[in-house]
Each structure stands twice: as C-alpha cells, then as structure tokens.
Amino acid sequence: MGELRKDPILGRWVIIATERSKRPGSYLVSDDCKQDQSIQCPFCYGNEKMTPPETAVVRDPQTEPNSQGWQTRVVPNKFPIMDGSQPFDKKNKGIFEFSSNFGRHEVVIETPHHCKEIDNQTLEDVQTWMRIIQDRVEQLYLDEKIKYVLVFKNKGKEAGASLMHPHHQIIATPVTPKRVREELLGSELYFNENNSCVFCDMIKDELKQNERVVEQTDNFICLCPYASRFPFEMIILPKKHSLDIFEKHIKDNLAELSALLQRSIKRLTALIGDVSYNYIFHTSPNRIKLPDHWKHIEKDFHLHIEIFPRVTKTAGFEWGTGFYSNPTSPEEAAKDLREVKYDI
Amino acid sequence: MGELRKDPILGRWVIIATERSKRPGSYLVSDDCKQDQSIQCPFCYGNEKMTPPETAVVRDPQTEPNSQGWQTRVVPNKFPIMDGSQPFDKKNKGIFEFSSNFGRHEVVIETPHHCKEIDNQTLEDVQTWMRIIQDRVEQLYLDEKIKYVLVFKNKGKEAGASLMHPHHQIIATPVTPKRVREELLGSELYFNENNSCVFCDMIKDELKQNERVVEQTDNFICLCPYASRFPFEMIILPKKHSLDIFEKHIKDNLAELSALLQRSIKRLTALIGDVSYNYIFHTSPNRIKLPDHWKHIEKDFHLHIEIFPRVTKTAGFEWGTGFYSNPTSPEEAAKDLREVKYDI
Numbered sequence: 001m002g003e004l005r006k007d008p009i010l011g012r013w014v015i016i017a018t019e020r021s022k023r024p025g026s027y028l029v030s031d032d033c034k035q036d037q038s039i040q041c042p043f044c045y046g047n048e049k050m051t052p053p054e055t056a057v058v059r060d061p062q063t064e065p066n067s068q069g070w071q072t073r074v075v076p077n078k079f080p081i082m083d084g085s086q087p088f089d090k091k092n093k094g095i096f097e098f099s100s101n102f103g104r105h106e107v108v109i110e111t112p113h114h115c116k117e118i119d120n121q122t123l124e125d126v127q128t129w130m131r132i133i134q135d136r137v138e139q140l141y142l143d144e145k146i147k148y149v150l151v152f153k154n155k156g157k158e159a160g161a162s163l164m165h166p167h168h169q170i171i172a173t174p175v176t177p178k179r180v181r182e183e184l185l186g187s188e189l190y191f192n193e194n195n196s197c198v199f200c201d202m203i204k205d206e207l208k209q210n211e212r213v214v215e216q217t218d219n220f221i222c223l224c225p226y227a228s229r230f231p232f233e234m235i236i237l238p239k240k241h242s243l244d245i246f247e248k249h250i251k252d253n254l255a256e257l258s259a260l261l262q263r264s265i266k267r268l269t270a271l272i273g274d275v276s277y278n279y280i281f282h283t284s285p286n287r288i289k290l291p292d293h294w295k296h297i298e299k300d301f302h303l304h305i306e307i308f309p310r311v312t313k314t315a316g317f318e319w320g321t322g323f324y325s326n327p328t329s330p331e332e333a334a335k336d337l338r339e340v341k342y343d344i
Numbered sequence: 345m346g347e348l349r350k351d352p353i354l355g356r357w358v359i360i361a362t363e364r365s366k367r368p369g370s371y372l373v374s375d376d377c378k379q380d381q382s383i384q385c386p387f388c389y390g391n392e393k394m395t396p397p398e399t400a401v402v403r404d405p406q407t408e409p410n411s412q413g414w415q416t417r418v419v420p421n422k423f424p425i426m427d428g429s430q431p432f433d434k435k436n437k438g439i440f441e442f443s444s445n446f447g448r449h450e451v452v453i454e455t456p457h458h459c460k461e462i463d464n465q466t467l468e469d470v471q472t473w474m475r476i477i478q479d480r481v482e483q484l485y486l487d488e489k490i491k492y493v494l495v496f497k498n499k500g501k502e503a504g505a506s507l508m509h510p511h512h513q514i515i516a517t518p519v520t521p522k523r524v525r526e527e528l529l530g531s532e533l534y535f536n537e538n539n540s541c542v543f544c545d546m547i548k549d550e551l552k553q554n555e556r557v558v559e560q561t562d563n564f565i566c567l568c569p570y571a572s573r574f575p576f577e578m579i580i581l582p583k584k585h586s587l588d589i590f591e592k593h594i595k596d597n598l599a600e601l602s603a604l605l606q607r608s609i610k611r612l613t614a615l616i617g618d619v620s621y622n623y624i625f626h627t628s629p630n631r632i633k634l635p636d637h638w639k640h641i642e643k644d645f646h647l648h649i650e651i652f653p654r655v656t657k658t659a660g661f662e663w664g665t666g667f668y669s670n671p672t673s674p675e676e677a678a679k680d681l682r683e684v685k686y687d688i
Contacts, residue, residue: 002425004432004518006441012522015445017425081346081361081661081669088348094549095542096570097350101359152660160659169660174348177665178356198439205438226440280664306664314658315504316496316513317425320624320650321521325425 007227009186009198014227015325022231022327042078043109043165051075055106056136058128072129073109074136077169080105087145088174104140104172108133114165117155119266119342121166126258129168133281134254136170138246141286146172148180148285151245156276158310176285183282187300199302200241202226212334214264219253222264224330224337230312231328232272232337234264236305243284243301250303261305263342268309270342279307351571353530353542358571359669366575366671386422387453387509395419399450400480402472416473417453418480421513424449431489432518448484448516452477458509461499463610463686465510470602473512477625478598480514482590485630490516492524492629495589500620502654520629527626531644543646544585546570556678558608563597566608568674568681574656575672576616576681578608580649587628587645594647605649607686612653614686623651 002017042050048066056074063069076083082103090097110129111121118126137149149172154161176184190198206213206223214222214234222236236257242249250257269275282304284297318324346361386394392410400418407413420427426447434441454473455465462470481493493516498505520528534542550557550567558566558578566580580601586593594601613619626648628641662668 002428002445004443004445006434006443008439008441013519015425017423017445079361081359084346090350094553095352095545096549097352099348099350101346101348101361148665150661150664152664154659158657160657160662171661171665173665173667175357177667179664179666182666201439205440209438278660278663280660282664308663313502313504315498316622316624317494317515318504319622319652320494320496320523320626321492321515321517322523322526323517323521 005227007225008190008202010182011186012227012229013323014229015323016228016329017325017327041114041163041165043073043107043163043167044114045112048073051107052078056132058132068112070112071125072111072132074132074170075107075109077105077107082171082173099174102145102174104146104170106136106170108136108168108170110166110168117166117265118262119269121262123255123259123262126262127255130254130258130261133168133170134246134251137244137283140170140172141288143172144286144288145174146286147176148173149283150177151281151283153277153279155278156274156310158276159278161276180282180285184285184294184297184301187302188296191296191300197241197300197302199237199304203237203239211331214267214334214337215260217256217260219249220257220260222260224334226330228326228328228330228333229324230308230310230326232268232309232311232333233326233330234268234307234337236260236264236307238303242303243287243298245281245283245303264307264337266342267337267340268307271336271340272309272311275309275311277307277309279305281305349571351569352534352546354526355530356571356573357667358573359667360572360673361669361671385458385507385509387417387451387507387511388458389456392417395451396422400476402476412456414456415469416455416476418476418514419451419453421449421451426515426517443518446489446518448490448514450480450514452480452512452514454510454512461510461609462606463613465606467599467603467606470606471599474598474602474605477512477514478590478595481588481627484514484516485632487516488630488633489518490630491520492517493627494521495625495627497621497623499622500618500654502620503622505620524626524629528629528638528641528645531646532640535640535644541585541644541646543581543648547581547583555675558611558678558681559604561600561604563593564601564604566604568678570674572670572674572677573668574652574654574670576612576653576655576677577670577674578612578651578681580604580608580651582647586647587631587642589625589627589647608651608681610686611681611684612651615680615684616653616655620654621652622654623649625649 002015005014045068052075053066057070058072059070082101082105084100084102086100088099088102090099133151140146140149151170153168187198212224220238225235284301346359349358389412396419397410401414402416403414426445426449428444428446430444432443432446434443477495484490484493495514497512531542556568564582566578569579628645
C-alpha cells in the first residue's frame with residue numbers, strides 16, 4: 001500500500017507508490033560523455049575562442065587568458081536565457097505582463113577533461129570549482145538589481161544537458177523565483193508557528209529517526225528527503241543554520257562540503273550507473289538592501305543542495321497536480337546509498 | 345533578445361528565449377506505438393482478463409463484460425498510485441506528516457486498436473471516450489471525500505507513457521492539488537481586483553490581439569498561451585464561462601469540443617511528427633459540499649485543457665526556480681499550428 005507524504009517546507013504532497021516499487025537495477029542508465037566526443041567541444045583545451053571571454057578563471061599564471069593552461073574557467077553562456085542589460089521593468093499588453101530578461105547566465109567549465117565528471121575528479125578539482133562558484137555568487141550579489149542567483153548542474157541528456165563536458169551553470173534573475181519564494185513562505189509559516197527554522201528542525205528529526213540519513217560529517221548532512229519526489233533524491237545541508245553559499249562557515253568548511261557532494265554523486269553512480277542527474281544550490285536570495293518585510297528570511301531560510309537523478313519521467317499527473325509519484329521509498333533509497341561500495 | 349513573460353493566472357515567469365530560437369523541424373520526434381507491439385498488450389482485444397474488471401464500458405450489447413466486443417473501456421489501474429480505501433487522515437511522525445493514499449486511479453482505453461492514436465481515430469471514436477470521461481468524473485465527484493479528479497493523457501515515452509496503446513488516465517485525489525490551488529488563488533486574486541474571470545478576460549484579449557489563436561469554433565478556442573512554458577504548448581477553453589467537464593454546456597457541445605481537441609493534436613503531429621505529448625483537463629474541484637470560503641470559485645475558475653508536447657527537457661534551472669525557458673515564441677508556434685496542412 002502506498003502512502004501520501006507532505007513536504008514540511010513546501011507543503012507539496014508526494015505519493016510513495018510502493019505498489020510500483022522499483023529497485024536500483026530497474027532504472028535506466030546511460031553513458032553520455034562519449035556521445036559527443038566526435039564534435040568539436042567548446043569546453044575542451046584549444047577551443048577557448050569558441051566561448052565568450054573568461055569572466056573568472058583558475059589557470060597557470062604563465063598562460064594567456066582564453067588560451068590553454070586553465071583548470072576551471074567561467075564564461076558567459078553563448079546562448080544565454082537571461083542576459084538583458086535593461087533593468088527589470090514590467091510593462092503591459094492588455095491583460096499580459098512582460099519585461100526585458102535582465103540577468104546573467106554563466107557557465108563554469110569544471111575541468112579541461114571532456115569525460116572527467118565529478119565522481120572521477122580529484123577532491124582538489126571539486127574544491128577549485130566550488131570556490132569559484134562561491135566567488136561568482138558573491139560577486140553577482142553585489143548588484144542589487146540581481147535578486148537571486150541559481151547555481152545548478154545538468155548532467156546527461158535526460159537532465160537537459162546539451163554539452164556533455166562537465167560544467168555547472170549560474171543564472172542570475174531580477175526577481176526571486178517562484179520556487180524559492182515558496183520555500184521562503186513555507187519556512188516563514190513554520191517559524192511563526194514554532195519559533196525555529198524548519199530546516200534545522202528537520203535535520204534534528206532526521207538524526208533522531210535515523211532512517212533516511214545517507215551520511216553525516218562534522219558540519220554537513222546528506223539525506224533522502226522524507227517526501228522525496230524522485231527515486232534516490234538527496235539533499236545536503238549544513239548542520240549549523242547558514243544562508244549563503246559564500247558565507248564564512250561554508251568557506252571555512254569547503255573541503256568537507258566538496259568531499260560530501262562528491263561522495264554523494266559517487267554513491268549514486270555506483271548504485272545505478274552513469275545516470276543523468278540535476279542538482280541545484282538553493283542559497284539565500286540577495287540580502288543587499290533587503291526590504292524590512294523580508295528580514296525574517298535570515299532566521300527562516302537555510303542553504304541546501306538538492307540532488308535528483310533523472311530516472312523517471314514527469315507525466316500528465318505531475319504536471320496537472322503538482323503531486324509527485326515516487327516508486328522508491330526514501331528509506332530504501334537511503335539504505336542503498338549508505339551501503340553501496342564506491343571508489344574512494 | 346529574449347523576453348520575460350508572466351502567466352496571468354499563476355504569476356509564473358517564462359523566458360521566451362529567442363536567442364535560442366528553434367523551428368519545428370529541430371525538435372525530436374519518435375514513433376512510439378510500434379515499440380511495444382511484440383509484448384502482449386493488456387489493452388488489446390483478447391487480453392481483457394489482464395486488467396482488473398471494467399468500471400465502465402461502451403460495447404456491443406451482445407458481448408460479455410471483460411471480453412472482446414468493446415469500443416472504449418474503463419478499468420482500474422493495475423498499479424494504482426492512489427487507491428487507499430481509508431479516508432484521508434493526516435498523521436505525524438516528528439515534524440513530518442503523512443496519510444493513507446485515499447483515491448482512485450482508472451485507465452480509459454480509448455480504442456481496441458493498438459496504434460490508432462487520437463489523430464487517426466474517427467470523430468465518433470473521440471466523442472465516445474470524451475463522453476465516458478465526462479461520466480466518470482461526474483460519478484467520482486458523487487463521493488464528497490474526493491476533492492479533485494484529474495484526467496490526463498501521456499502519449500509516448502518522453503511523456504511518461506509506459507504502455508503505447510492509446511489511453512487516458514483518471515486520478516481522484518482526497519485533497520485539491522497544489523497546482524489547481526495555485527490556479528484557484530491566482531484567479532481569485534484577479535477576480536477581486538477586476539470583478540471578472542481571468543480566463544474570460546484572457547480569451548477576450550487573445551481575440552483582440554489575434555497573435556496566438558490557433559483556431560476558434562462557435563463555443564471553444566484553442567490558443568498558444570502568452571507565457572507558454574513549452575514549444576507548441578496549447579490551451580483549449582470554452583468561450584462561455586464554464587467550470588465542469590460534465591456540465592450541460594459542455595455536454596451539449598461535446599462533438600465540437602472533441603473535434604477541436606482532435607484537430608489540435610492533428611496540427612501538432614502534422615507539424616513535428618509523431619511526438620510525445622501530455623494533456624490535462626483542469627476541471628473544477630468537487631463542488632459537492634463546497635465550504636463557503638470556496639464558493640467564489642464558481643465565479644473565478646474556468647475549465648480548460650492544457651496540451652504540451654514533450655520536445656524539450658526540464659533541467660536544473662526549471663526545477664530550481666519554477667521559471668521555464670521556451671525557445672519557440674507562442675506567436676511563431678500559433679502561426680505554424682494555424683497554417684500547417686493536416687489530414688481532415
């Protein structure tokens with residue numbers, strides 16, 4: 001018999017459909033990075049001129065900008081979905097509202113190696129791009145017209161990646177996105193009722209119930225959320241109440257966070273193969289010149305990384321209701337992820 | 345340069361990313377129905393015993409239930425995602441809430457023909473299953489514990505279909521789903537400000553602007569929504585303010601609605617091939633014993649069918665923000681859909 005579960009932050013219902021229960025072996029896997037090795041990859045060594053000029057870079061100081069010799073490289077997206085230079089300004093056309101698409105869209109090329117995904121990189125590689133991501137978010141938030149910066153990774157075709165070379169994307173938006181606003185409203189509601197952060201309380205309960213924890217370190221925890229939408233969905237949170245990806249506590253413990261993120265992906269691929277996945281960083285909205293009625297987010301909101309393998313399709317039911325149906329319970333998923341053997 | 349557009353009902357932002365502009369020919373197509381012809385299909389003639397017994401059927405009166413001789417057949421889903429017999433009742437486990445998954449999950453097998461999708465059926469075929477869908481929703485709403493009934497179609501693998509034989513699904517839920525509640529709240533807000541139905545006003549503005557209308561008939565309209573999330577997304581609405589899929593105005597004009605739905609799908613497949621798509625019927629929530637504070641939905645809410653081809657992947661950006669990025673403007677999409685030649 002299945003069960004309905006409510007996400008404690010978003011109030012979103014998920015159906016844990018155990019009647020359709022699926023084990024790791026029954027999910028699709030794919031081997032993506034080799035699919036486009038024949039095309040000229042704009043993210044590989046020697047093709048630096050195929051991208052717009054570097055915004056940020058870690059490279060051998062002996063080398064020229066936009067040439068070989070880099071380790072991690074940030075460039076504007078050549079086909080940006082947000083890049084308007086005119087500030088956000090709503091206009092009307094009859095009942096309809098529109099605006100210029102003010103924002104930024106950057107690509108973080110993690111490594112020069114076309115097929116060296118996060119689970120095959122060194123810990124130092126991971127730390128390098130994590131540090132550059134922190135820097136870019138911090139820099140973008142200096143512009144008060146930027147209300148939110150989303151960092152995300154699309155790995156594999158099923159996850160929407162159009163280039164298989166390992167990279168992250170950063171999109172800066174002129175409004176706080178709906179999905180983030182829902183988290184802010186849900187966590188405000190919880191705070192008003194309980195006088196505590198819903199994320200902090202969730203961590204406490206997860207440690208107490210000890211059924212969905214994949215791994216914890218001194219400062220971070222990785223778990224399968226109680227109301228997981230997808231099989232083998234994970235969330236990584238700092239145990240201490242933290243808001244920004246670039247705040248001191250996170251910077252001080254970046255090696256630990258990088259290693260945990262890498263191990264979580266290693267567990268996933270050890271379990272179900274070279275799978276497509278997305279992950280997103282939900283950092284705080286821009287707190288420069290935060291209006292008074294948003295000040296509460298400093299108490300309510302809590303940095304987290306959501307990781308979700310793309311092994312199921314969202315269909316009419318999900319799109320029509322906002323419910324999700326998940327054929328693998330998070331308890332089973334956490335057990336499998338916890339116990340799987342992966343390369344150190 | 346792209347543009348940000350706001351959905352007038354949901355307040356959801358969409359990026360019309362014309363920098364990435366894509367023409368119909370550049371989308372993926374697939375030919376799905378033949379993929380599983382080798383397996384024994386539980387929806388084909390002669391395999392009636394492979395499904396649970398019929399809930400409703402249109403069949404030759406000379407034939408036995410659950411045998412050959414039917415034209416359209418409704419059966420409970422063999423692997424239901426909602427089917428709890430215990431009423432919805434929230435319980436707590438620490439911070440987390442859960443409930444039994446009270447509800448119903450049925451399958452409407454449109455036709456005995458494994459590969460005869462809606463665009464290849466006769467208009468009479470379409471009317472037959474449309475009528476049976478109306479009946480089932482009306483019947484399910486007699487149970488006041490059912491708060492919402494979603495009717496949807498998953499066509500093709502990309503749209504989440506696991507069986508290629510033409511069918512719809514009906515899921516009855518014990519709570520009003522989040523996505524429907526968002527429409528109710530958005531349309532209430534608009535009504536309170538404008539003293540009119542946002543859907544009715546949208547139809548008026550679409551007819552006036554005349555850029556996104558695919559087709560109109562006496563009583564219905566098909567258009568590409570102003571803030572379309574997906575390329576070639578369409579919405580079909582009754583022009584007259586209507587709430588339920590089974591109300592008299594819709595029943596009286598069912599042939600017209602069936603023909604318009606069929607033509608819309610014909611336009612889509614003529615344009616981009618045998619594509620995967622979903623569509624969903626957003627009918628009113630159950631209005632039996634509607635609490636007083638929900639009475640306003642009779643003025644605000646407006647029946648509609650959302651059709652979206654699955655030619656793009658939702659990636660980290662969409663999941664992390666709730667924004668959508670659409671590389672084909674609805675104006676181009678409507679023009680292409682309007683002008684395409686399709687078989688009558």
